[in-house]
Amino acid sequence: MIPSPYFLYLGHSNDEIGIKTSRGLAVFRREDCVGEFRHDGCGLTLGLPRLTIEQAVAAGAKTLVLGIANAGGKLGEDLVQDALAAIEAGLNIASGLHQRLRDEPRLVAAAQAKGVSLFDVRDPAHDLPVGNGERRAGKRLLTVGTDCSVGKMYTTLHLARALQARGIPADFRATGQTGILIAGAGVPLDAVVADFISGAIEYISPARNDGGWDLIEGQGSLFHPSFAGVSTGLLHGAQPDALVLCHEPNRPHMRGLPHYQLPRLADCLEANLRTARLTNPDVKAVGIALNTSKMMPEAAAQLCAETSDAFGLPCVDPVTMGVEPIIERILTCEA
Amino acid sequence: MIPSPYFLYLGHSNDEIGIKTSRGLAVFRREDCVGEFRHDGCGLTLGLPRLTIEQAVAAGAKTLVLGIANAGGKLGEDLVQDALAAIEAGLNIASGLHQRLRDEPRLVAAAQAKGVSLFDVRDPAHDLPVGNGERRAGKRLLTVGTDCSVGKMYTTLHLARALQARGIPADFRATGQTGILIAGAGVPLDAVVADFISGAIEYISPARNDGGWDLIEGQGSLFHPSFAGVSTGLLHGAQPDALVLCHEPNRPHMRGLPHYQLPRLADCLEANLRTARLTNPDVKAVGIALNTSKMMPEAAAQLCAETSDAFGLPCVDPVTMGVEPIIERILTCEA
Numbered sequence: 077m078i079p080s081p082y083f084l085y086l087g088h089s090n091d092e093i094g095i096k097t098s099r100g101l102a103v104f105r106r107e108d109c110v111g112e113f114r115h116d117g118c119g120l121t122l123g124l125p126r127l128t129i130e131q132a133v134a135a136g137a138k139t140l141v142l143g144i145a146n147a148g149g150k151l152g153e154d155l156v157q158d159a160l161a162a163i164e165a166g167l168n169i170a171s172g173l174h175q176r177l178r179d180e181p182r183l184v185a186a187a188q189a190k191g192v193s194l195f196d197v198r199d200p201a202h203d204l205p206v207g208n209g210e211r212r213a214g215k216r217l218l219t220v221g222t223d224c225s226v227g228k229m230y231t232t233l234h235l236a237r238a239l240q241a242r243g244i245p246a247d248f249r250a251t252g253q254t255g256i257l258i259a260g261a262g263v264p265l266d267a268v269v270a271d272f273i274s275g276a277i278e279y280i281s282p283a284r285n286d287g288g289w290d291l292i293e294g295q296g297s298l299f300h301p302s303f304a305g306v307s308t309g310l311l312h313g314a315q316p317d318a319l320v321l322c323h324e325p326n327r328p329h330m331r332g333l334p335h336y337q338l339p340r341l342a343d344c345l346e347a348n349l350r351t352a353r354l355t356n357p358d359v360k361a362v363g364i365a366l367n368t369s370k371m372m373p374e375a376a377a378q379l380c381a382e383t384s385d386a387f388g389l390p391c392v393d394p395v396t397m398g399v400e401p402i403i404e405r406i407l408t409c410e411a
Numbered sequence: 412m413i414p415s416p417y418f419l420y421l422g423h424s425n426d427e428i429g430i431k432t433s434r435g436l437a438v439f440r441r442e443d444c445v446g447e448f449r450h451d452g453c454g455l456t457l458g459l460p461r462l463t464i465e466q467a468v469a470a471g472a473k474t475l476v477l478g479i480a481n482a483g484g485k486l487g488e489d490l491v492q493d494a495l496a497a498i499e500a501g502l503n504i505a506s507g508l509h510q511r512l513r514d515e516p517r518l519v520a521a522a523q524a525k526g527v528s529l530f531d532v533r534d535p536a537h538d539l540p541v542g543n544g545e546r547r548a549g550k551r552l553l554t555v556g557t558d559c560s561v562g563k564m565y566t567t568l569h570l571a572r573a574l575q576a577r578g579i580p581a582d583f584r585a586t587g588q589t590g591i592l593i594a595g596a597g598v599p600l601d602a603v604v605a606d607f608i609s610g611a612i613e614y615i616s617p618a619r620n621d622g623g624w625d626l627i628e629g630q631g632s633l634f635h636p637s638f639a640g641v642s643t644g645l646l647h648g649a650q651p652d653a654l655v656l657c658h659e660p661n662r663p664h665m666r667g668l669p670h671y672q673l674p675r676l677a678d679c680l681e682a683n684l685r686t687a688r689l690t691n692p693d694v695k696a697v698g699i700a701l702n703t704s705k706m707m708p709e710a711a712a713q714l715c716a717e718t719s720d721a722f723g724l725p726c727v728d729p730v731t732m733g734v735e736p737i738i739e740r741i742l743t744c745e746a
Contacts, residue, residue: 149606174606209636209668266606271484271509273605273640301544301647301690305608308633309640333544350682355636 077260078170078195079138080105083129083162084122086114087154089144093225093331095120097172098143100254104233110135113158129165139195141257142171149174149198159183163190170195172253174267197253198264200276207274207313209355214284215409217362218316219294220348222338224303224331226324227367227394228294229255234394235320236291238403245288249281251310255293265295266306273309281314289406292316298347299339300330308351315356317409320402321345324367325379341383362409363402364391412595413505413530414473415440418464418497419457421449422489424479428560428666430455432507433478435589439568445470448493464500474530476592477506484509484533494518498525505530507588509602532588533599535611542609542648544690549619550744552697553651554629555683557673559638559666561659562702562729563629564590569729570655571626573738580623584616586645590628600630601641608641612648624741629657633682634674635665643686650691652744655737656680659702660714676718697744698737699726 082105084098102109102122111127114120127135140162142155151173159169159177163186171177177194178184187194217235219228232248232255239246248255250262263276281290292314296303323341330336339347345361352359364383368376376393384391390401417440419433427434437444437457446462449455462470475497477490486508494504494512498521506512512529513519522529552570554563567583567590574581583590585597598611616625627649631638658676665671674682680696687694699718703711711728719726725736 174604207637209671266604268605269509269601270603270605270608270641270644271601271638274637298643299689302542302609303606304647304686304689305640305642305644306605307640308643309605312636312639336544347685351639354634354639 078257079168080108081110081137082108083127083132083137083140083167084109084112084124085140085142085144085158086112086118086120086122087144087158088115088117090117090119092120094146095144096225097145097254097257098122098141100229101141101143101257104258110137113140129162129167133165133167137167139168139170142169142173143254145172151175151177151180156180156182160186163187163192166190166192168193168195170197170257172197172257172264174198197256198267200263200268201279204263204268204272204279205275206272207278207309209274209312211315211356212278212283214288214290215318216281216290216292216314216316217318217320217406218292218311218314219320219322219365220307220311221294221297221322222299222341222344223297223324223327224300226327227322227365231320231322231365231394231399232291232293233258234399235402235406238399239289239291242403245286247288247290249290249292251277251293251295265310266303270305273306274313277310277313294322297344298351299344301333301336311348311352312355316352316359317356318362318406319345319348319352319359320363320365321348321361322365322367326370341387345387360409361387361389362405363389365402366391366393368393368396413592414503415443416445416472417443418462418467418472418475418502419444419447419459420475420477420479420493421447421453421455421457422479422493423450423452425452425454427455430479431560432480432589432592433457433476435564436476436478436592439593445472448475464497464502468500468502472502474503474505477504477508478589480507486510486512486515491515491517495521498522498527501525501527503528503530505532505592507532507592507599509533532591533602535599535603536614539598539603539607539614540610541607542613542644544609544647546650546691547613547618549623549625550652551616551625551627551649552653552655552741553627553646553649554655554657554700555642555646556629556632556657557634557676557679558632558659558662559635561657561662562700563657566655566657566700566729566734567626567628568593569734570737570741573734574624574626577738580621582623582625584625584627586612586628586630600645601638605640608644609648612645616649627651632679633686634679636668636671646683646687647690651687651694652691653697653741654683654687654694655698655700656683656696657700657702661705676722680722695744696722696724697740698724700737701726701728703728703731
């Protein structure tokens, strides 16, 4: 596995959503993170000490995590230069970008010369199966969303931890680079070859007979024209018994696409249930998770209450309100 | 490009659908095919001369096309042995299987020793874009299906040729290995990385301003639990103005999945229209294509008439009845 402690890269980022991998590690693996790397122009922070590469090494860092995302996932020249400096200082490099570290000859040469490793978290396992859609034992929950980056991973992790806290066997199944770095396992679903999307999920969430739950991290959105294919295959592979719909209120348009509006919550939930029924006719919605980080607390509480009433489902912000109401509803799925 | 004439491989196949790549070439590029290779156990024929490798070389063949398909797309030991014999005789090898020729060291070594080439048709172009969903100029038609292998490629090719015969600019856009071998270009969609499915279609079917049509080959089915993600991204990337629904009557279950029934035509058409509307709200159905190859002609004609009445759409078997009624309907899409 990837050696910790981690040094988390922000670079020049000024897009909060673009640093979600670094932030995910800072939140869910904080004890393993020594600090953050940012250039002067970067207006964001993870609340970790801002360190130079040399300070990070002195603080014990073993790996620089390039925990930033951009559409297309390319390695920019900035990233390459910063990674070269980190390698020179003796750090391993981990990346979740589509463009692989191993495909940049300067990084490969430098890593070889210094005896450090390059970790491409987005390399899927070899020999993934084609999905077969056969019903398998065990309970599975999938988070789905109105858009990309609306809180599906956070919600899934909070649900997994809440079930575990009650002594119920529960496993977080990671499907994206941040989740994989947090969990130490999973499949980078957006990097899987298209024919194997549903099979990849069947592979990481096999039959279970211990009465516990798999909590599967959703990806994309059925309403995102760039990524809905991934979301569809994920729904079919997951065979979810339970869906939690994730949403960020007040988002002006679909992520990266100013010409696309977000779907209505009711339309989005219905589309997800309809798609999921192909492989699990008994799927049901068990909750709605709102990312209210940009709202005042009173407004957030009111919106959750109204949404809950409108849908007859528990509705919370998992980060600020916890997930107990959804857990209660999940447990009614147990036959 | 891949040197012709071709020698078409059937091997030990006894599954008609499994030889669809060889058959597609035999039908649509017949003038470029010298013969077929089959073992004694093979109960199928393309109607081409059955030749040994030596006879094929003597007849002028330049490339053995491994035009067979199997779930998972592995290179079996039979295929490897036959390909080695063909290389030894001086033939190039082309394959549309998921498992690449270049990943089988014996084939690579033999090809190098003999100075022939290995063509992996399922290698997608590098640097495919992420889909952006932006409306683009030009008319596009997409074939969709109740299942895999129900006649989407045949229908698309017949539609392209019928439009061309009327002097209307029309391009067949291939999305599978057979279509790519026939057209000489395209994208092997099931081999594209999941994040780029819709972007790959935007790439092969760009804006056009000549008043003509792109006829885009469909893949899979929204109702196939293994491949619906591919079909979804294809719908979104195509932004189709027109859909043709393809179906094979009397198929007992979804291809490869005895536990899944085929969808009803009406449900399938509605699901495709609903999904397509995300990127083209004006999409409409322009016809239904039935593969009636396993039916008596009278029964086929009656079923087409009944289906046409039930849906208010032209319904034909493109191979036996032509596509003129659908072409007439397509031309009503022109504003």
